[in-house]
Amino acid sequence: MALQMALNAGGVLSEIDDKLCSLKHLAGKNDDEANQAWHDAWSELGERNLLLAKDDVIAGHSVSAGQKYFRSAIYFLTAERMCKAGSDLRLKTYASMLESFKAGLEHSNSAARRVDIPFEDTHLPAIFYPAQNSFGVRAPCLIHLDGLDVMKEYLYLLGIPQAYAERGVSTLLLDHPGIGEALRLGNLKLTPETEKPTAAAIDYLELKGEVDPTKIGVAGISLGGYYAPRAAGFEPRIKCVVAWGAINDYGEITRRRLDGSGTNLSVSHWEDHMNWVLGTTNREGILDVTSRMSLERALPNIRCPLLILHGEADRQIPLRMAQKTLDAATNSPHAELKVFTTKTGGVEHCQVDNAKIAIEYMADWVAETFTSLGSAKPR
Numbered sequence: 001m002a003l004q005m006a007l008n009a010g011g012v013l014s015e016i017d018d019k020l021c022s023l024k025h026l027a028g029k030n031d032d033e034a035n036q037a038w039h040d041a042w043s044e045l046g047e048r049n050l051l052l053a054k055d056d057v058i059a060g061h062s063v064s065a066g067q068k069y070f071r072s073a074i075y076f077l078t079a080e081r082m083c084k085a086g087s088d089l090r091l092k093t094y095a096s097m098l099e100s101f102k103a104g105l106e107h108s109n110s111a112a113r114r115v116d117i118p119f120e121d122t123h124l125p126a127i128f129y130p131a132q133n134s135f136g137v138r139a140p141c142l143i144h145l146d147g148l149d150v151m152k153e154y155l156y157l158l159g160i161p162q163a164y165a166e167r168g169v170s171t172l173l174l175d176h177p178g179i180g181e182a183l184r185l186g187n188l189k190l191t192p193e194t195e196k197p198t199a200a201a202i203d204y205l206e207l208k209g210e211v212d213p214t215k216i217g218v219a220g221i222s223l224g225g226y227y228a229p230r231a232a233g234f235e236p237r238i239k240c241v242v243a244w245g246a247i248n249d250y251g252e253i254t255r256r257r258l259d260g261s262g263t264n265l266s267v268s269h270w271e272d273h274m275n276w277v278l279g280t281t282n283r284e285g286i287l288d289v290t291s292r293m294s295l296e297r298a299l300p301n302i303r304c305p306l307l308i309l310h311g312e313a314d315r316q317i318p319l320r321m322a323q324k325t326l327d328a329a330t331n332s333p334h335a336e337l338k339v340f341t342t343k344t345g346g347v348e349h350c351q352v353d354n355a356k357i358a359i360e361y362m363a364d365w366v367a368e369t370f371t372s373l374g375s376a377k378p379r
Contacts, residue, residue: 001352002078006042008355009074009157010067019045035082035268042079043093046072050100057107066108072100074157081149082268085276094184101153111165112156117174119200122188125181126201127152127173129161130210140215140370141170143201145194145231147222147245147350148277149267151180155221163359167367170211174201176227178277189279192292198231198238215239215370217304219362222350225317226250226293229306229325233298240369242362243308245350246322246337250293253317258283265316299328305369306335309358313347336365 003020007013019041026034049072056065076097083090105112111130116123131139142164144155152173155161161171175182176197178190191197198218206213218235219242220228226248232241247253256262257270267273275281278289306329310322322337329335338361340346340354351358 001349002081004352005154006074006078008352009077009154010071011074011078012071015045015048030268038082039079039089039093042075042082043096046075046079046096046100048072049075050096053100053103053107062107063109066104066106066110069100069104069107070157073097073104073153076100077151077154084269085272091184097153098181101156112161115172115204117197117201117204119197122186124177124188124197124200125152125175125186127156127161128210129156129165129171129173131168131170132165133168138210138212139168139170140217140366141172141205141211142242142366143172143174143198143205143216143218145174145176145198145218145220145224145227146179147220147224148179149273150221150224151175153180158355158359160359163363164366167363169363169367169370172201172205174198183277190277190289192230192289193234194227195231195234199235202235202237213237215373217241217366217370219244219366221245222316223247223250225308225325226295229295229302229329230293230298232304232306233295233301236303238304239373240305240366241302241307242366243306243322243325244358244362245314245317246308246310246325247317248295248321248325248328251287251291254286254290258287295325295328299325300330302329302332302335304332306332307362307365308335308337309340309351309362310337311340311347311349311351311353312342314349316349334369 023037026037049068053065053068076093080090080093112127115126115128117126152175155173164171177188182188202216205211217240218228218231218238221244225243225245228241229243232238274286280286308322308325310319326335326337340351345354346357
């Protein structure tokens with residue numbers, strides 16, 4: 001799954017195969033030896049592309065350097081995925097990813113920029129990507145939340161903000177508590193009340209005046225299928241919501257995984273990872289927090305359009321949770337469930353087997369939904 005995610009974000013199959021083919025004898029294992037070997041191989045790919053990018057910079061080939069820096073970032077990100085939570089190795093590899101990603105933005109002439117969102121007594125790191133060709137009109141904006149193990153840099157490399165920008169929608173990729181930079185460098189732990197960081201992001205967008213405040217939506221990938229609808233259920237300023245992977249009840253998912261009867265895991269050291277993300281120390285603590293991560297109360301409160309995307313063969317989250325989400329959104333003026341099948345492709349979790357088809361569908365749906373809300377006012 002991590003391999004496919006790396007390919008979706010711009011990794012090169014041939015160099016990945018060349019580096020990882022010697023690890024086939026470890027493929028069925030999930031022990032320290034296998035995870036270390038996985039980390040080291042991906043890190044070597046990151047270092048290789050980092051050095052090649054620096055050579056391009058010296059040669060004056062800035063655009064080529066930017067692309068190599070981005071490949072370096074996705075390789076370091078994939079290496080970091082297999083480290084133990086909060087370890088020195090993980091933080092070192094994460095720092096390498098941030099360095100490569102920052103250099104990629106600088107050398108690619110990207111429209112994206114890093115922003116910090118005021119939140120309680122600290123801030124939340126984010127990437128703002130403006131809509132194309134807005135010509136002085138405040139564009140709609142989609143706040144994109146992360147997943148359990150997906151962060152803002154991955155969303156960028158996957159091409160999400162670029163797809164929305166081409167359709168006239170700005171994006172704010174947000175590392176909220178429990179995710180990405182907010183967790184790794186800010187030690188902010190995940191809270192079930194995702195409307196709080198989302199409200200902070202909306203406050204920021206309204207204050208800056210770059211987007212149409214009447215057209216702000218929210219989306220989330222994987223566990224973001226809980227985050228985004230939860231936020232929309234308790235933040236009335238949200239005008240549309242996308243659940244990319246319908247995690248309707250994370251308490252149920254967690255209980256089943258802990259007792260051995262649950263769905264497939266997306267990260268190594270899953271229980272250790274959960275304690276790190278939640279700020280807990282044992283299974284009881286994990287269950288205490290995740291038992292509050294149900295959409296039962298939030299969904300009837302949603303009064304804006306809702307899109308749910310799910311793969312029919314999702315191995316992490318059962319399809320029935322997507323239908324449950326749809327059925328409970330009784331006050332949404334338009335609730336839609338898009339199921340990707342073997343005919344269309346994209347049957348796996350969050351369409352990891354064909355991410356582009358999901359991104360295209362979501363971007364079209366969001367752009368059309370915002371258009372139906374009327375024209376934005378000039379600045």
